[in-house]
Amino acid sequence: MKKLFTIAALFILQSQLIAQTSKTDPKDWQGWMGGTLKFDLPKKWTPYIEYQARTYNNLKTYNGSYISIGVQKKVSKFVHLVGEYRLALVQKGTY
Numbered sequence: 001m002k003k004l005f006t007i008a009a010l011f012i013l014q015s016q017l018i019a020q021t022s023k024t025d026p027k028d029w030q031g032w033m034g035g036t037l038k039f040d041l042p043k044k045w046t047p048y049i050e051y052q053a054r055t056y057n058n059l060k061t062y063n064g065s066y067i068s069i070g071v072q073k074k075v076s077k078f079v080h081l082v083g084e085y086r087l088a089l090v091q092k093g094t095y
Helices: 002-017
Strands: 031-038 045-056 061-074 080-090
Touching: none
Parallel strands: none
Antiparallel strands: 031 045, 045 061, 061 080
16 A cells, blocks of 8 residues: 555656646746644644745746635544635736
């Protein structure tokens, strides 16, 4: 199972590394920087707050921020239920 997860992660990472923004500018470095603050509560509840800032144009142009507030409940070893609200503070026309 661990080997399968590693192979899947490498495949996803590889597909992201060769992604292009457009055919006219195929070498645009983009950055998605962020951080998460999590709290462990009793009965397998985990509230969290997450912030993400995004840049493009070879990391020179700010594209917007995303703030997420959510809660996660562990149901079983492999199943988690998540409820989240996400606020997008981005430029007009960006989603």
